[in-house]
Amino acid sequence: MSASSSAPGLFDCRDAYVRAVRELAEADPRIVAVVNDSVGSSKLGAFRERFPDRLINVGIAEQNMVGVGAGLANGGKIPFVSGAGCFLTARAMEQIKVDCAYSQANVKLCGISSGVAYGELGATHHSIEDVAWLRAIDKLTVIVPADPWQTAEAIKAAAAFDGPVYIKVSRMPVPELARADSTFAIGRAETLREGGDLAIIANGTLVHHALAAADALAAEGIAVRVVNIATVAPIDEAALAAAAATGAIVTAEEGLSRGGLGGAVAEYCARHAPVPMRMVGFPGFAPTGSAPWLMEHFGLNAAGIAGAARELLDAKAGR
């Protein structure tokens, strides 16, 4: 798979995810993993060797996988239910809604290889709708980590949290972000850079592109606030208020803007702080192409984000 190899300094977040789950499992016998024949793609082979009784493979059956996860939670386990994000969220949508969220079952859903990581395989295998449709489900926490550190922190926080959580785990190579505050909390955004001219709100694989875009804009004298909103639901409204105070917001995500992070930010702004926005994301079903090509093609990179920012500032200034 073209997106799975990592250049120096770039990381596949699945490695951080399996490491975190395994560390948790060493310390807590309640931790189990549930998969749909996805031991390999979820990189859980070593977990299975270490904890053969705690790796539950239901076979190719996503509805049963999520239902079984809810049942394991009823039986006192903390299940990490892992499968390709596209199948986990779409095929088992009603199980996520009813068995996990509505029932408030303590299930941790991990959408592996999400976004357009399976580029060439096409829209059936892309998971770009997941945030939009899961965000519509009440009482379900939705987290889109940006890098290996945040992936591991999100996994640990989800295990400690009593309730259903969805974590979007990327296999797209990303750098480890430099950050001053190394604490993670569900529902708390991370301000990576201060700036008063415009805010870029990103999550997942787009955060490092947002920082690069901010660098490019800084060279043009534009001071950009960069906010990583990993937890899309429940969203950090204080961070949104601070972003809106700049007077212009660009959102960026490896997913549909419609209903995704872009939609979430727009809902807040429309209610509380109307500001002009641009949304960087996928407009709909993506065509075939490698994952890097698709990101490039749809402007999901630093150039695309910076371009959206310039366009927004120009429009605001009436240029």
Place this chain on the structure above:
Amino acid sequence: MASSEQLRPVGGMGAGTTEARVAHVRERANWMRRRLLGMIVDAGQGHPGGDLSATDIVASLYFDILRIDPSNASAPERDRFVMSKGHCTGALYAALAGAGFFAEAELDTYLKPLSRLNGHPNRTYLPGVETNTGPLGHGFPVGVGIAVAGQIDGSEYRVFVLTGDGELQEGSMWEAAMFAGHRGLGKLTVIVDRNRLQQGAGTEDTNQLEPLGDKWRAFGWDVVEVDGHDPAALLAAFDDTAAPRDRPRCIIANTIKGKGVSFMENQAGWHHGVPNAAQYAQALAELSA
């Protein structure tokens, strides 16, 4: 955490002579039928047909078989009952109230605004409910997951799942059946409420289930078929200590939709439907006879 001594069949049954156990279940089932019909009449809606076909099964479990503690509804070692046919809340709520999970008077709030007695059960506000059901095909996979947890831990608790027969047309049921057979979940029992009717027509005219026992056997299950209105047969099937321990058990309970009320029996139209005053009086009279 409840001690195992507190986890026992409600009413002290589950032991004693067969005659006494059967008489107790019969009395409770009759009470449930009268109570759930009153709830439906009062609410102006409900699913009497499926409630009445399931009543003897639910009564056998709640008033004899299940090791539960209504004062500690989430005791880890409790037996679990999952109502996969989640629309049959008339029977479920009557049993939960009868077992002591909440006051019987609360049954009068059935389907009223803000009642905890929703049209489909909700565990987040009603004690005794294991998982929220309603859309068909959900409770069974969850029950399988509970049994897997118990299998991993070597727990003693049993898991009982009641499904409708029409519900077996959902694909998720067979995903769960296949996996439970594969795992050899010996503490899991599924009861199929085999009333042969779904919402609008017969199961066999809609999407044939037969040969139903063969299907379950092919998925690795131990299968028994009983009269689902005979408490003695039901209790024997639940008790059966000779049943294989390395396989889950499917009890195909042959039932009559609307059982106990002559004009409702075997009538698809009473899947949902509310008796008028005269019908309700007649139903109560028949159930008192």
